[in-house]
Amino acid sequence: MDRIILHCDMNNFYASVECMLRPELRDKPVAVCGSVEERHGIVLAKNYKAKAYGVKTAEAIWQAKQKCPNLVIVEPHYEQYLRFSKLAREIYSRYTDRIEPYGMDECWLDITGCTRGRSGFEIADEIRRTVKFELGLTISVGVSFNKIFAKLGSDLKKPDAITVIERASFREIVWPLDASEMLGVGRSTTRKLLYYGIHTIGELANAPEELLKHIAGKNGLALKRYASGEDYSPVTHQDYVMPIKSIGHGITTIQDLENSAEVWSIMLELSQDIGSKLMKNKKRAGGVAISIRDNELFSKEWQCQLSLPTQSPSYIAKAAFELFVRGYGWARPIRSVTVRAIYLTDSDAPIQYNVWTDPEKLEKRERLDLAVEAIRNRFGKDAIRNAVLLMPMKLPEERRVELVMPTGMVS
Amino acid sequence: MEKRFYKVYVPVTLDVDSDGNIYPRSIVWEDGHVYEIDRLKYRCRAASTKVGGCGMRYTVMIEGKETYLFEEDGRWFVEAKDAS
Ligand SMILES: [Mg+2]
Numbered sequence: 001m002d003r004i005i006l007h008c009d010m011n012n013f014y015a016s017v018e019c020m021l022r023p024e025l026r027d028k029p030v031a032v033c034g035s036v037e038e039r040h041g042i043v044l045a046k047n048y049k050a051k052a053y054g055v056k057t058a059e060a061i062w063q064a065k066q067k068c069p070n071l072v073i074v075e076p077h078y079e080q081y082l083r084f085s086k087l088a089r090e091i092y093s094r095y096t097d098r099i100e101p102y103g104m105d106e107c108w109l110d111i112t113g114c115t116r117g118r119s120g121f122e123i124a125d126e127i128r129r130t131v132k133f134e135l136g137l138t139i140s141v142g143v144s145f146n147k148i149f150a151k152l153g154s155d156l157k158k159p160d161a162i163t164v165i166e167r168a169s170f171r172e173i174v175w176p177l178d179a180s181e182m183l184g185v186g187r188s189t190t191r192k193l194l195y196y197g198i199h200t201i202g203e204l205a206n207a208p209e210e211l212l213k214h215i216a217g218k219n220g221l222a223l224k225r226y227a228s229g230e231d232y233s234p235v236t237h238q239d240y241v242m243p244i245k246s247i248g249h250g251i252t253t254i255q256d257l258e259n260s261a262e263v264w265s266i267m268l269e270l271s272q273d274i275g276s277k278l279m280k281n282k283k284r285a286g287g288v289a290i291s292i293r294d295n296e297l298f299s300k301e302w303q304c305q306l307s308l309p310t311q312s313p314s315y316i317a318k319a320a321f322e323l324f325v326r327g328y329g330w331a332r333p334i335r336s337v338t339v340r341a342i343y344l345t346d347s348d349a350p351i352q353y354n355v356w357t358d359p360e361k362l363e364k365r366e367r368l369d370l371a372v373e374a375i376r377n378r379f380g381k382d383a384i385r386n387a388v389l390l391m392p393m394k395l396p397e398e399r400r401v402e403l404v405m406p407t408g409m410v411s
Numbered sequence: 412m413e414k415r416f417y418k419v420y421v422p423v424t425l426d427v428d429s430d431g432n433i434y435p436r437s438i439v440w441e442d443g444h445v446y447e448i449d450r451l452k453y454r455c456r457a458a459s460t461k462v463g464g465c466g467m468r469y470t471v472m473i474e475g476k477e478t479y480l481f482e483e484d485g486r487w488f489v490e491a492k493d494a495s
Contacts, residue, residue, distance in 0.1 A: 087465070
């Protein structure tokens with residue numbers, strides 16, 4: 001199955017942020033200029049109005065002013081660019097955790113398996129609208145089956161637009177373009193390619209390997225593959241920011257899990273261990289996070305808050321399973337399951353009950369969980385189990401439990 | 412003639428519940444007048460297209476009129492109409 005990769009590019013990023021923060025600038029030609037030294041400042045970014053006058057990035061302010069006498073020069077505000085860059089990534093992270101930033105204003109997103117039946121275009125368009133509404137900034141998005149073409153797509157139509165490049169039709173869209181449009185074809189490579197009569201991406205794709213090797217070495221062969229749509233480089237995972245403290249258990253199963261019942265029994269099993277750990281450490285879980293890795297090793301995380309902090313394995317398991325049912329589309333069988341208790345609080349801290357909680361039921365539940373825990377402590381882990389756990393499970397023989405616990409976490 | 416807007420940062424009285432949800436209750440206008448917020452209608456992340464900036468946007472009712480109140484990095488502002 002083809003991947004679905006988006007490349008989101010914030011248009012005229014610096015200039016757009018300035019115009020967004022100061023609406024009075026919006027209808028004027030604006031250039032953000034580095035003022036390392038007042039008289040030698042250069043244009044770092046410009047808006048479309050300034051572009052129309054021929055103002056170019058990296059030219060001197062006086063040159064730009066010659067072309068556009070009423071050009072408004074503004075100083076860069078990097079802390080704002082950083083802020084909007086982060087806010088945009090936060091929006092992207094609602095769709096996938098596979099986000100690879102490329103500079104401050106560009107990101108690749110691998111949304112394979114996170115589409116819930118929607119097309120790449122639909123998701124790209126929703127992201128575009130969300131960024132515009134929440135941040136007041138426009139992005140252009142390329143949607144394709146690899147990173148190179150996704151990036152190319154985001155350059156084709158801008159601002160505030162989506163370009164889809166599909167496997168079936170990429171030759172018509174991509175091949176007529178100048179080779180220099182493709183990521184990886186820099187200025188010197190472009191010159192060399194031109195020397196040998198290679199102008200377009202299509203010509204690059206169809207050039208003899210020997211020639212490309214001669215022109216650019218190994219890199220030349222890679223460029224030919226990219227031009228042919230054969231870019232398999234992954235979108236590297238965004239570093240997942242763990243909550244400060246969590247207790248988690250994960251399991252890689254011997255056989256792939258095929259249905260939700262199997263996932264449920266694994267989750268119950270994992271939650272038993274988490275419950276024990278919570279009790280030992282005198283903690284309650286205020287939330288649950290799960291991470292599911294499918295048999296193609298794509299993984300996805302979901303998390304939720306619990307209405308009441310708990311140590312109860314069955315509550316944790318239920319919350320985990322609910323997350324799973326809501327989130328996982330069963331595009332592929334599952335290889336590994338991790339459940340984590342998050343938002344930990346001290347178990348001797350008082351709990352705020354609300355009108356809808358039934359303290360009696362809750363207490364019963366907790367007493368039962370405590371009893372189960374006592375038996376497990378006296379007679380070993382397998383002495384008592386939820387009945388559902390007696391079903392044959394695809395747990396590894398030697399239970400290879402990977403503890404997912406970054407530094408500073410309870411173990 | 413197109414209406415002009417400007418950004419007015421305002422002091423705000425807030426209630427915060429145990430989950431950390433924030434309920435703005437009143438704002439103090441530039442002239443010192445305190446305006447009670449009659450109702451919080453809606454809350455979402457949004458940019459202010461009129462005066463710039465972005466953050467959490469509260470749609471509130473003040474003296475029978477619907478108004479946006481923004482929280483941006485801990486500061487609160489409203490989109491004020493230019494009197495001129
Ligand atoms: Mg950009």
